[in-house]
Amino acid sequence: MPRVTLETLPDYARYLITAAEEAATHYPAARTVRLPRLELIAHAAPGVLAEALGHAFVEAEADLAEPSTCRIFTVHPGIGGIPEPAQWGDAHFTEYGFAERLAGAGLRGHYFHDLDFWQVYDPERRIGVQLMTSPDAFPPWEPTAPLRAFLHWEYAARGMRLTHAGTLGANGKGVLLAGAGGAGKSGTVAAGLLNGLDSVGDDYVLIDLAGGVTARPLFSTLKQDPQGFARLGLKQRLGIESPLNWQGKHTFHIADIAPRPVPAALDIVALVVPHIGGGEMSSIVPVSRRDAMIALAPSGIMQMPGERESGFRFFGDLTRQLPSYRLSLGTHPEEIAGTLADFLTRVVS
Amino acid sequence: MTRDCDAYAVASRDIVFESFDGEAVVLNLANGKYFGFSDSGSTVWQALSSGVDARALIGLNAGGSTLGAAELEHFISQLLELGLLVPSETAAQPLPGELPAELAATSEPLHVSIHDDLADLIIVDPIHEVEEPLGWPAVKQAS
Numbered sequence: 001m002p003r004v005t006l007e008t009l010p011d012y013a014r015y016l017i018t019a020a021e022e023a024a025t026h027y028p029a030a031r032t033v034r035l036p037r038l039e040l041i042a043h044a045a046p047g048v049l050a051e052a053l054g055h056a057f058v059e060a061e062a063d064l065a066e067p068s069t070c071r072i073f074t075v076h077p078g079i080g081g082i083p084e085p086a087q088w089g090d091a092h093f094t095e096y097g098f099a100e101r102l103a104g105a106g107l108r109g110h111y112f113h114d115l116d117f118w119q120v121y122d123p124e125r126r127i128g129v130q131l132m133t134s135p136d137a138f139p140p141w142e143p144t145a146p147l148r149a150f151l152h153w154e155y156a157a158r159g160m161r162l163t164h165a166g167t168l169g170a171n172g173k174g175v176l177l178a179g180a181g182g183a184g185k186s187g188t189v190a191a192g193l194l195n196g197l198d199s200v201g202d203d204y205v206l207i208d209l210a211g212g213v214t215a216r217p218l219f220s221t222l223k224q225d226p227q228g229f230a231r232l233g234l235k236q237r238l239g240i241e242s243p244l245n246w247q248g249k250h251t252f253h254i255a256d257i258a259p260r261p262v263p264a265a266l267d268i269v270a271l272v273v274p275h276i277g278g279g280e281m282s283s284i285v286p287v288s289r290r291d292a293m294i295a296l297a298p299s300g301i302m303q304m305p306g307e308r309e310s311g312f313r314f315f316g317d318l319t320r321q322l323p324s325y326r327l328s329l330g331t332h333p334e335e336i337a338g339t340l341a342d343f344l345t346r347v348v349s
Numbered sequence: 350m351t352r353d354c355d356a357y358a359v360a361s362r363d364i365v366f367e368s369f370d371g372e373a374v375v376l377n378l379a380n381g382k383y384f385g386f387s388d389s390g391s392t393v394w395q396a397l398s399s400g401v402d403a404r405a406l407i408g409l410n411a412g413g414s415t416l417g418a419a420e421l422e423h424f425i426s427q428l429l430e431l432g433l434l435v436p437s438e439t440a441a442q443p444l445p446g447e448l449p450a451e452l453a454a455t456s457e458p459l460h461v462s463i464h465d466d467l468a469d470l471i472i473v474d475p476i477h478e479v480e481e482p483l484g485w486p487a488v489k490q491a492s
Binding site for chain 1: 363365367369370372373374376378379380381383385386464
Protein backbone atom coordinates (compact mmCIF):
# COMPACT_ATOMS: atom_id res chain seq x y z
CA MET A 1 0.00 0.00 0.00
CA PRO A 2 1.44 3.41 -0.93
CA ARG A 3 2.19 5.89 1.82
CA VAL A 4 1.78 9.60 1.34
CA THR A 5 3.86 12.28 3.02
CA LEU A 6 3.57 16.04 3.06
CA GLU A 7 6.13 16.14 0.27
CA THR A 8 4.20 13.81 -2.02
CA LEU A 9 0.73 14.99 -1.00
CA PRO A 10 -0.01 17.33 -3.95
CA ASP A 11 1.13 14.71 -6.45
CA TYR A 12 -1.05 12.10 -4.78
CA ALA A 13 -4.05 14.43 -4.82
CA ARG A 14 -3.64 15.09 -8.54
CA TYR A 15 -3.15 11.38 -9.17
CA LEU A 16 -6.47 10.62 -7.46
CA ILE A 17 -8.30 13.23 -9.51
CA THR A 18 -6.85 11.89 -12.74
CA ALA A 19 -7.67 8.29 -11.81
CA ALA A 20 -11.25 9.20 -10.95
CA GLU A 21 -11.77 11.10 -14.19
CA GLU A 22 -10.29 8.29 -16.29
CA ALA A 23 -12.62 5.80 -14.61
CA ALA A 24 -15.67 7.96 -15.25
CA THR A 25 -17.34 5.43 -17.56
CA HIS A 26 -17.33 2.82 -14.77
CA TYR A 27 -19.50 4.75 -12.32
CA PRO A 28 -22.96 3.31 -11.92
CA ALA A 29 -24.85 6.58 -11.65
CA ALA A 30 -24.59 10.30 -11.19
CA ARG A 31 -26.94 12.47 -9.18
CA THR A 32 -27.38 16.16 -9.84
CA VAL A 33 -28.24 18.38 -6.90
CA ARG A 34 -29.14 22.00 -7.53
CA LEU A 35 -27.82 24.20 -4.76
CA PRO A 36 -27.55 27.99 -4.52
CA ARG A 37 -25.56 29.10 -7.58
CA LEU A 38 -24.11 25.62 -7.87
CA GLU A 39 -25.01 22.46 -9.71
CA LEU A 40 -23.43 19.58 -7.84
CA ILE A 41 -22.94 16.41 -9.89
CA ALA A 42 -22.07 13.53 -7.60
CA HIS A 43 -21.05 10.10 -8.81
CA ALA A 44 -21.77 7.52 -6.14
CA ALA A 45 -22.30 3.78 -5.96
CA PRO A 46 -25.67 2.61 -4.63
CA GLY A 47 -25.74 2.64 -0.86
CA VAL A 48 -26.16 4.90 2.13
CA LEU A 49 -24.21 7.79 0.62
CA ALA A 50 -26.15 7.72 -2.64
CA GLU A 51 -29.39 7.67 -0.64
CA ALA A 52 -28.19 10.60 1.45
CA LEU A 53 -27.55 12.60 -1.70
CA GLY A 54 -31.22 12.13 -2.46
CA HIS A 55 -32.65 13.45 0.79
CA ALA A 56 -30.02 15.43 2.72
CA PHE A 57 -30.17 18.62 0.65
CA VAL A 58 -32.62 21.45 0.29
CA GLU A 59 -32.55 21.89 -3.46
CA ALA A 60 -32.62 25.40 -4.85
CA GLU A 61 -35.57 26.11 -7.10
CA ALA A 62 -35.43 29.62 -8.44
CA ASP A 63 -31.88 30.88 -8.59
CA LEU A 64 -31.44 33.97 -10.70
CA ALA A 65 -27.69 33.52 -11.05
CA GLU A 66 -26.51 31.00 -13.60
CA PRO A 67 -25.10 28.10 -11.58
CA SER A 68 -21.66 26.72 -12.19
CA THR A 69 -21.06 23.02 -11.99
CA CYS A 70 -18.81 21.01 -9.75
CA ARG A 71 -18.32 17.28 -10.13
CA ILE A 72 -17.48 14.98 -7.24
CA PHE A 73 -16.53 11.33 -7.64
CA THR A 74 -17.15 9.19 -4.56
CA VAL A 75 -15.08 6.16 -5.36
CA HIS A 76 -13.58 2.95 -3.97
CA PRO A 77 -11.26 0.26 -5.35
CA GLY A 78 -14.22 -1.85 -6.46
CA ILE A 79 -14.66 0.56 -9.36
CA GLY A 80 -12.39 -0.23 -12.31
CA GLY A 81 -9.25 1.90 -12.36
CA ILE A 82 -9.62 3.24 -8.81
CA PRO A 83 -6.60 2.51 -6.58
CA GLU A 84 -6.55 1.38 -2.97
CA PRO A 85 -6.43 4.43 -0.68
CA ALA A 86 -2.95 5.32 0.47
CA GLN A 87 -2.02 5.65 4.12
CA TRP A 88 -0.35 8.60 5.75
CA GLY A 89 3.38 7.98 5.77
CA ASP A 90 4.76 10.72 8.01
CA ALA A 91 4.93 10.33 11.76
CA HIS A 92 3.70 13.87 12.05
CA PHE A 93 0.28 15.00 10.89
CA THR A 94 -1.65 18.16 11.50
CA GLU A 95 -4.83 19.09 9.73
CA TYR A 96 -3.48 22.59 9.29
CA GLY A 97 -0.16 21.51 7.78
CA PHE A 98 -1.97 19.10 5.46
CA ALA A 99 -4.33 21.81 4.24
CA GLU A 100 -1.58 24.39 3.86
CA ARG A 101 0.52 22.03 1.78
CA LEU A 102 -2.35 21.37 -0.60
CA ALA A 103 -3.35 25.03 -0.73
CA GLY A 104 0.17 25.87 -1.85
CA ALA A 105 -0.46 23.63 -4.86
CA GLY A 106 -3.87 25.15 -5.58
CA LEU A 107 -5.72 22.17 -4.10
CA ARG A 108 -7.87 21.39 -1.10
CA GLY A 109 -8.10 18.20 0.87
CA HIS A 110 -8.87 16.24 3.99
CA TYR A 111 -7.74 12.87 5.31
CA PHE A 112 -9.46 10.78 8.00
CA HIS A 113 -6.90 8.30 9.30
CA ASP A 114 -9.19 5.75 10.88
CA LEU A 115 -10.71 4.83 7.53
CA ASP A 116 -8.02 5.94 5.08
CA PHE A 117 -10.71 8.28 3.82
CA TRP A 118 -9.46 10.89 1.36
CA GLN A 119 -11.16 13.97 0.02
CA VAL A 120 -9.29 16.10 -2.53
CA TYR A 121 -10.58 19.00 -4.59
CA ASP A 122 -9.30 21.14 -7.42
CA PRO A 123 -11.20 24.45 -7.03
CA GLU A 124 -10.00 25.76 -10.37
CA ARG A 125 -11.42 22.82 -12.32
CA ARG A 126 -14.23 22.20 -9.80
CA ILE A 127 -13.51 18.48 -9.65
CA GLY A 128 -13.19 16.46 -6.49
CA VAL A 129 -12.63 12.90 -5.35
CA GLN A 130 -13.77 11.15 -2.22
CA LEU A 131 -11.80 7.90 -1.99
CA MET A 132 -12.92 5.21 0.44
CA THR A 133 -11.72 1.66 1.02
CA SER A 134 -15.27 0.40 0.28
CA PRO A 135 -18.65 1.99 -0.62
CA ASP A 136 -19.67 2.30 3.03
CA ALA A 137 -16.28 3.19 4.56
CA PHE A 138 -17.08 6.81 5.37
CA PRO A 139 -17.10 8.70 8.68
CA PRO A 140 -20.42 8.47 10.52
CA TRP A 141 -21.23 12.17 10.10
CA GLU A 142 -21.01 12.04 6.33
CA PRO A 143 -24.64 11.04 5.50
CA THR A 144 -26.10 13.96 7.49
CA ALA A 145 -24.29 16.55 5.41
CA PRO A 146 -22.82 14.65 2.48
CA LEU A 147 -19.87 16.13 0.60
CA ARG A 148 -19.84 19.00 3.10
CA ALA A 149 -16.09 19.54 2.72
CA PHE A 150 -16.36 19.95 -1.06
CA LEU A 151 -19.15 22.48 -0.70
CA HIS A 152 -17.06 24.31 1.88
CA TRP A 153 -14.13 24.56 -0.52
CA GLU A 154 -16.22 25.48 -3.54
CA TYR A 155 -18.23 28.20 -1.82
CA ALA A 156 -15.14 29.57 -0.04
CA ALA A 157 -13.52 30.00 -3.45
CA ARG A 158 -16.47 32.23 -4.36
CA GLY A 159 -16.28 34.34 -1.20
CA MET A 160 -19.22 32.61 0.45
CA ARG A 161 -19.07 30.39 3.48
CA LEU A 162 -20.63 27.32 5.04
CA THR A 163 -21.34 28.65 8.49
CA HIS A 164 -21.88 26.61 11.64
CA ALA A 165 -25.05 28.32 12.84
CA GLY A 166 -28.77 27.86 13.12
CA THR A 167 -31.33 30.18 11.58
CA LEU A 168 -34.85 31.36 12.34
CA GLY A 169 -36.87 33.95 10.50
CA ALA A 170 -40.17 35.36 9.37
CA ASN A 171 -41.21 37.18 6.22
CA GLY A 172 -37.78 36.78 4.68
CA LYS A 173 -35.88 38.31 7.61
CA GLY A 174 -33.98 36.19 10.08
CA VAL A 175 -31.40 35.77 12.80
CA LEU A 176 -28.25 33.71 12.85
CA LEU A 177 -27.91 31.55 15.96
CA ALA A 178 -24.24 31.08 16.80
CA GLY A 179 -22.50 28.95 19.36
CA ALA A 180 -20.60 25.74 19.92
CA GLY A 181 -22.33 22.39 20.21
CA GLY A 182 -24.67 22.24 23.20
CA ALA A 183 -25.41 25.96 23.19
CA GLY A 184 -29.02 25.37 22.21
CA LYS A 185 -29.01 26.15 18.49
CA SER A 186 -30.85 23.06 17.29
CA GLY A 187 -33.44 23.13 20.06
CA THR A 188 -34.13 26.80 19.37
CA VAL A 189 -34.53 26.16 15.64
CA ALA A 190 -36.90 23.26 16.24
CA ALA A 191 -38.92 25.32 18.75
CA GLY A 192 -39.22 28.12 16.20
CA LEU A 193 -40.25 25.84 13.33
CA LEU A 194 -42.88 24.16 15.49
CA ASN A 195 -44.33 27.55 16.32
CA GLY A 196 -44.60 29.17 12.93
CA LEU A 197 -41.14 30.54 12.16
CA ASP A 198 -39.01 29.67 9.13
CA SER A 199 -35.48 28.28 9.03
CA VAL A 200 -32.86 27.57 6.38
CA GLY A 201 -30.94 25.17 8.61
CA ASP A 202 -29.93 24.35 12.17
CA ASP A 203 -26.31 23.33 11.73
CA TYR A 204 -24.64 24.47 8.52
CA VAL A 205 -26.03 27.21 6.31
CA LEU A 206 -24.54 29.08 3.38
CA ILE A 207 -23.74 32.71 4.11
CA ASP A 208 -23.17 35.37 1.47
CA LEU A 209 -22.05 38.87 2.47
CA ALA A 210 -22.66 40.53 -0.87
CA GLY A 211 -25.31 43.20 -0.37
CA GLY A 212 -25.94 42.41 3.29
CA VAL A 213 -25.88 39.11 5.14
CA THR A 214 -27.90 36.41 3.40
CA ALA A 215 -28.37 32.84 4.64
CA ARG A 216 -29.37 30.10 2.23
CA PRO A 217 -30.23 26.48 2.90
CA LEU A 218 -28.03 23.57 1.91
CA PHE A 219 -28.85 20.65 4.19
CA SER A 220 -32.32 19.57 5.18
CA THR A 221 -31.42 17.52 8.22
CA LEU A 222 -32.30 18.60 11.75
CA LYS A 223 -31.19 16.84 14.90
CA GLN A 224 -32.27 16.66 18.52
CA ASP A 225 -30.99 14.75 21.50
CA PRO A 226 -33.57 12.43 23.10
CA GLN A 227 -34.37 14.94 25.85
CA GLY A 228 -35.04 17.73 23.38
CA PHE A 229 -36.95 15.36 21.13
CA ALA A 230 -39.28 14.52 24.01
CA ARG A 231 -39.55 18.10 25.31
CA LEU A 232 -40.56 19.39 21.88
CA GLY A 233 -43.16 16.66 21.43
CA LEU A 234 -41.48 15.50 18.25
CA LYS A 235 -42.22 11.83 18.77
CA GLN A 236 -45.93 12.54 18.65
CA ARG A 237 -45.54 15.12 15.92
CA LEU A 238 -43.50 12.94 13.58
CA GLY A 239 -45.44 9.79 14.42
CA ILE A 240 -42.27 7.74 14.38
CA GLU A 241 -39.25 7.10 16.51
CA SER A 242 -36.77 8.69 14.11
CA PRO A 243 -33.37 7.01 14.01
CA LEU A 244 -30.50 8.01 16.26
CA ASN A 245 -27.37 9.19 14.51
CA TRP A 246 -23.77 8.52 15.53
CA GLN A 247 -24.03 11.23 18.21
CA GLY A 248 -27.08 9.53 19.74
CA LYS A 249 -29.39 12.23 18.39
CA HIS A 250 -32.66 11.88 16.52
CA THR A 251 -32.48 13.06 12.93
CA PHE A 252 -35.35 14.36 10.83
CA HIS A 253 -35.90 17.00 8.18
CA ILE A 254 -36.93 20.64 8.14
CA ALA A 255 -39.95 19.83 5.99
CA ASP A 256 -41.18 17.39 8.67
CA ILE A 257 -41.94 20.23 11.08
CA ALA A 258 -41.79 23.47 9.06
CA PRO A 259 -45.00 25.47 8.71
CA ARG A 260 -44.28 26.18 5.04
CA PRO A 261 -41.67 25.36 2.39
CA VAL A 262 -38.10 26.24 3.27
CA PRO A 263 -37.42 29.79 2.04
CA ALA A 264 -34.75 30.22 -0.62
CA ALA A 265 -32.99 32.75 1.59
CA LEU A 266 -33.24 34.79 4.76
CA ASP A 267 -31.88 38.32 5.05
CA ILE A 268 -30.06 38.13 8.34
CA VAL A 269 -30.66 41.11 10.61
CA ALA A 270 -28.97 40.01 13.84
CA LEU A 271 -26.42 37.63 15.26
CA VAL A 272 -27.85 35.87 18.31
CA VAL A 273 -25.87 33.77 20.78
CA PRO A 274 -28.19 31.38 22.61
CA HIS A 275 -27.42 29.79 25.93
CA ILE A 276 -29.36 27.73 28.40
CA GLY A 277 -30.60 30.44 30.70
CA GLY A 278 -32.00 28.48 33.62
CA GLY A 279 -34.99 30.80 33.97
CA GLU A 280 -38.52 30.08 32.87
CA MET A 281 -38.71 33.01 30.47
CA SER A 282 -36.43 33.89 27.59
CA SER A 283 -34.66 37.21 27.29
CA ILE A 284 -32.52 38.93 24.68
CA VAL A 285 -29.87 41.50 25.54
CA PRO A 286 -27.05 43.08 23.52
CA VAL A 287 -23.67 41.39 23.61
CA SER A 288 -20.30 42.66 22.42
CA ARG A 289 -19.23 41.84 18.89
CA ARG A 290 -16.09 40.31 20.35
CA ASP A 291 -18.15 37.77 22.28
CA ALA A 292 -20.41 37.15 19.29
CA MET A 293 -17.38 36.53 17.09
CA ILE A 294 -15.96 34.07 19.60
CA ALA A 295 -19.30 32.25 19.67
CA LEU A 296 -19.58 32.16 15.89
CA ALA A 297 -16.17 31.60 14.44
CA PRO A 298 -14.21 28.85 16.24
CA SER A 299 -16.38 25.85 15.49
CA GLY A 300 -17.17 27.06 11.99
CA ILE A 301 -13.51 27.36 11.16
CA MET A 302 -12.11 24.35 12.96
CA GLN A 303 -14.79 21.86 11.92
CA MET A 304 -13.96 22.53 8.28
CA PRO A 305 -10.76 21.48 6.58
CA GLY A 306 -8.63 24.34 5.34
CA GLU A 307 -9.53 27.95 4.65
CA ARG A 308 -8.91 28.92 8.26
CA GLU A 309 -7.63 32.44 7.72
CA SER A 310 -10.20 33.27 5.05
CA GLY A 311 -12.85 31.96 7.44
CA PHE A 312 -11.60 34.15 10.27
CA ARG A 313 -11.72 37.23 8.02
CA PHE A 314 -15.14 36.26 6.67
CA PHE A 315 -16.67 35.78 10.11
CA GLY A 316 -15.07 39.04 11.22
CA ASP A 317 -16.78 40.86 8.35
CA LEU A 318 -20.05 39.11 9.11
CA THR A 319 -19.90 40.06 12.79
CA ARG A 320 -19.24 43.71 11.97
CA GLN A 321 -22.29 43.88 9.72
CA LEU A 322 -24.78 42.71 12.35
CA PRO A 323 -25.95 43.79 15.77
CA SER A 324 -25.20 41.07 18.30
CA TYR A 325 -27.36 39.74 21.12
CA ARG A 326 -27.36 37.05 23.78
CA LEU A 327 -30.49 34.94 24.05
CA SER A 328 -31.14 33.34 27.42
CA LEU A 329 -33.38 30.41 26.62
CA GLY A 330 -36.46 29.83 28.71
CA THR A 331 -37.97 26.42 29.21
CA HIS A 332 -41.05 26.51 26.96
CA PRO A 333 -40.65 26.12 23.18
CA GLU A 334 -43.67 28.35 22.44
CA GLU A 335 -42.32 31.10 24.64
CA ILE A 336 -38.84 30.89 23.07
CA ALA A 337 -40.34 31.13 19.59
CA GLY A 338 -42.56 34.02 20.64
CA THR A 339 -39.64 35.90 22.13
CA LEU A 340 -37.67 35.52 18.90
CA ALA A 341 -40.67 36.47 16.74
CA ASP A 342 -41.19 39.64 18.79
CA PHE A 343 -37.49 40.39 18.63
CA LEU A 344 -37.46 40.00 14.85
CA THR A 345 -40.39 42.37 14.52
CA ARG A 346 -38.61 44.98 16.66
CA VAL A 347 -35.28 44.70 14.86
CA VAL A 348 -36.81 44.81 11.39
CA SER A 349 -38.99 47.80 12.21
CA MET B 350 21.76 39.44 25.43
CA THR B 351 20.25 42.73 26.47
CA ARG B 352 17.94 44.55 24.15
CA ASP B 353 18.04 48.24 23.38
CA CYS B 354 14.27 48.40 23.50
CA ASP B 355 11.39 46.32 24.80
CA ALA B 356 9.57 45.76 21.53
CA TYR B 357 7.66 42.72 20.31
CA ALA B 358 6.23 41.33 17.12
CA VAL B 359 3.40 38.95 16.26
CA ALA B 360 4.88 35.47 16.74
CA SER B 361 4.15 34.10 13.28
CA ARG B 362 1.92 34.49 10.29
CA ASP B 363 -0.38 31.92 11.91
CA ILE B 364 -1.41 34.53 14.48
CA VAL B 365 -4.25 36.59 12.99
CA PHE B 366 -6.49 39.12 14.67
CA GLU B 367 -9.52 41.27 14.15
CA SER B 368 -10.82 44.17 16.19
CA PHE B 369 -14.47 44.72 17.05
CA ASP B 370 -15.42 48.09 18.50
CA GLY B 371 -11.92 48.31 19.94
CA GLU B 372 -11.91 44.77 21.33
CA ALA B 373 -9.49 42.32 19.77
CA VAL B 374 -10.04 38.67 18.94
CA VAL B 375 -6.90 36.72 18.10
CA LEU B 376 -6.74 33.30 16.47
CA ASN B 377 -3.83 30.92 16.24
CA LEU B 378 -4.51 29.29 12.88
CA ALA B 379 -2.15 26.42 13.63
CA ASN B 380 -3.91 25.08 16.70
CA GLY B 381 -7.32 26.73 16.57
CA LYS B 382 -7.06 28.53 19.89
CA TYR B 383 -8.88 31.83 20.22
CA PHE B 384 -8.02 34.68 22.53
CA GLY B 385 -10.33 37.44 23.66
CA PHE B 386 -8.94 40.62 25.21
CA SER B 387 -10.41 43.05 27.68
CA ASP B 388 -10.73 46.61 26.38
CA SER B 389 -7.40 47.74 27.86
CA GLY B 390 -5.83 44.42 26.85
CA SER B 391 -7.00 45.00 23.29
CA THR B 392 -5.40 48.42 23.13
CA VAL B 393 -2.14 47.18 24.62
CA TRP B 394 -2.18 44.16 22.26
CA GLN B 395 -2.60 46.46 19.28
CA ALA B 396 0.31 48.60 20.46
CA LEU B 397 2.63 45.69 21.23
CA SER B 398 1.78 43.76 18.08
CA SER B 399 2.63 46.79 15.99
CA GLY B 400 6.05 47.12 17.62
CA VAL B 401 5.55 49.91 20.16
CA ASP B 402 8.15 49.86 22.94
CA ALA B 403 6.44 48.38 26.00
CA ARG B 404 8.20 50.86 28.28
CA ALA B 405 6.29 53.68 26.61
CA LEU B 406 3.05 52.23 27.98
CA ILE B 407 4.08 52.25 31.64
CA GLY B 408 2.42 54.99 33.64
CA LEU B 409 -0.42 55.55 31.19
CA ASN B 410 -3.99 55.47 32.45
CA ALA B 411 -5.64 52.18 31.60
CA GLY B 412 -8.73 50.39 32.89
CA GLY B 413 -9.38 53.00 35.58
CA SER B 414 -5.90 53.00 37.06
CA THR B 415 -2.27 53.64 36.15
CA LEU B 416 -0.58 50.90 34.18
CA GLY B 417 2.28 49.60 36.29
CA ALA B 418 5.46 47.90 35.13
CA ALA B 419 4.68 44.66 36.95
CA GLU B 420 1.16 44.44 35.54
CA LEU B 421 2.40 45.06 32.02
CA GLU B 422 5.26 42.60 32.42
CA HIS B 423 2.83 39.91 33.60
CA PHE B 424 0.55 40.57 30.64
CA ILE B 425 3.43 40.42 28.17
CA SER B 426 4.74 37.20 29.68
CA GLN B 427 1.29 35.68 29.14
CA LEU B 428 1.33 36.71 25.49
CA LEU B 429 4.79 35.24 25.07
CA GLU B 430 3.78 31.97 26.76
CA LEU B 431 0.68 31.72 24.63
CA GLY B 432 2.82 32.04 21.53
CA LEU B 433 1.17 35.24 20.37
CA LEU B 434 4.20 37.54 20.58
CA VAL B 435 7.96 37.17 20.30
CA PRO B 436 10.66 39.69 21.26
CA SER B 437 11.65 41.88 18.36
CA GLU B 438 15.15 43.03 17.57
CA THR B 439 13.98 45.68 15.14
CA ALA B 440 13.64 49.31 16.13
CA ALA B 441 10.57 50.06 18.22
CA GLN B 442 7.74 52.05 16.72
CA PRO B 443 6.75 55.37 18.32
CA LEU B 444 3.73 55.48 20.58
CA PRO B 445 0.77 56.49 18.40
CA GLY B 446 -0.50 59.89 19.42
CA GLU B 447 -4.06 58.75 19.98
CA LEU B 448 -3.15 55.70 22.06
CA PRO B 449 -2.95 57.32 25.54
CA ALA B 450 -6.48 58.67 25.14
CA GLU B 451 -7.77 55.32 23.86
CA LEU B 452 -6.16 53.54 26.77
CA ALA B 453 -7.52 56.06 29.26
CA ALA B 454 -11.03 55.43 27.93
CA THR B 455 -10.89 51.72 28.82
CA SER B 456 -12.62 50.38 31.91
CA GLU B 457 -11.31 46.82 32.33
CA PRO B 458 -7.91 45.66 33.61
CA LEU B 459 -5.43 43.96 31.31
CA HIS B 460 -6.74 40.50 30.57
CA VAL B 461 -6.60 37.81 27.90
CA SER B 462 -9.00 34.87 27.90
CA ILE B 463 -8.35 31.60 26.08
CA HIS B 464 -11.03 29.85 24.08
CA ASP B 465 -10.11 26.33 23.09
CA ASP B 466 -12.98 24.77 21.20
CA LEU B 467 -11.07 21.66 20.25
CA ALA B 468 -13.12 19.80 22.85
CA ASP B 469 -16.16 20.53 20.72
CA LEU B 470 -14.36 19.27 17.64
CA ILE B 471 -13.64 15.94 19.21
CA ILE B 472 -17.36 15.28 19.36
CA VAL B 473 -17.75 16.16 15.73
CA ASP B 474 -14.70 14.69 14.15
CA PRO B 475 -12.37 12.24 15.86
CA ILE B 476 -9.52 13.14 13.52
CA HIS B 477 -9.05 16.18 15.68
CA GLU B 478 -8.52 14.08 18.76
CA VAL B 479 -4.85 14.85 18.61
CA GLU B 480 -2.56 17.41 20.13
CA GLU B 481 -2.31 19.73 17.14
CA PRO B 482 1.22 20.96 17.82
CA LEU B 483 2.43 17.35 18.11
CA GLY B 484 0.20 15.95 15.44
CA TRP B 485 -1.16 12.54 14.72
CA PRO B 486 -0.73 9.97 16.16
CA ALA B 487 -0.16 11.85 19.43
CA VAL B 488 -3.62 11.34 20.87
CA LYS B 489 -5.00 14.19 22.93
CA GLN B 490 -4.88 13.30 26.60
CA ALA B 491 -8.06 13.66 28.61
CA SER B 492 -7.75 16.54 31.04
